[in-house]
Amino acid sequence: MENQEIILASASPRRRELLGYIEENFRCIPADIDETIPENISAEDSAEYLAGIKASFIAESHPESVVIGCDTVVVYNGKVYGKPADETDAHRMLTELSGNIHKVITGVCICCEKRKTSFSDVTEVEFFELSDKEIADYIKTGSPMDKAGAYGIQDGALLPARRIDGDYFNVVGLPVGRLKRELQKFFEIK
Numbered sequence: 312m313e314n315q316e317i318i319l320a321s322a323s324p325r326r327r328e329l330l331g332y333i334e335e336n337f338r339c340i341p342a343d344i345d346e347t348i349p350e351n352i353s354a355e356d357s358a359e360y361l362a363g364i365k366a367s368f369i370a371e372s373h374p375e376s377v378v379i380g381c382d383t384v385v386v387y388n389g390k391v392y393g394k395p396a397d398e399t400d401a402h403r404m405l406t407e408l409s410g411n412i413h414k415v416i417t418g419v420c421i422c423c424e425k426r427k428t429s430f431s432d433v434t435e436v437e438f439f440e441l442s443d444k445e446i447a448d449y450i451k452t453g454s455p456m457d458k459a460g461a462y463g464i465q466d467g468a469l470l471p472a473r474r475i476d477g478d479y480f481n482v483v484g485l486p487v488g489r490l491k492r493e494l495q496k497f498f499e500i501k
Contacts (some may be wrong), residue, residue: 475496
């Protein structure tokens with residue numbers, strides 16, 4: 312990628328690792344923003360909306376840099392499952408997702424010098440039936456508390472997926488294959 316600084320507007324160690332697959336030189340600056348989704352934004356558009364406000368927030372103070380904002384949500388029955396508020400909320404989410412199919416949507420926004428492009432990637436995930444004990448034991452690890460839908464697809468303590476239709480990395484938090492191509496287009500358009 313060009314000689315411009317790349318900033319990932321995220322504190323997620325998973326996203327940091329995934330971006331490292333396609334770009335070695337970047338830094339992370341988390342966007343400390345209000346993540347309330349306005350009522351006029353659909354569940355399917357919420358991740359891209361949040362990615363956009365994160366990228367824009369960081370780009371304001373770093374206008375010469377290429378800023379990548381991301382957000383991942385789980386959507387089930389038309390409802391957005393973000394990060395759980397507490398252990399009870401995590402238990403509710405995992406119980407509702409157990410044995411069912413849901414969408415994991417990661418929105419990505421790339422912006423630099425008043426140029427902006429964004430996209431969403433959707434992966435369908437089907438869970439195994441999870442027992443109350445599996446759910447309780449997983450919650451005790453603390454792992455679900457910083458993840459949309461209260462789970463990490465890669466967490467060995469749960470391994471909930473029976474089937475995945477789409478990009479595995481998208482479920483982890485960053486659709487790296489598509490992001491690589493979108494960054495290439497972004498730099499070409501300049």
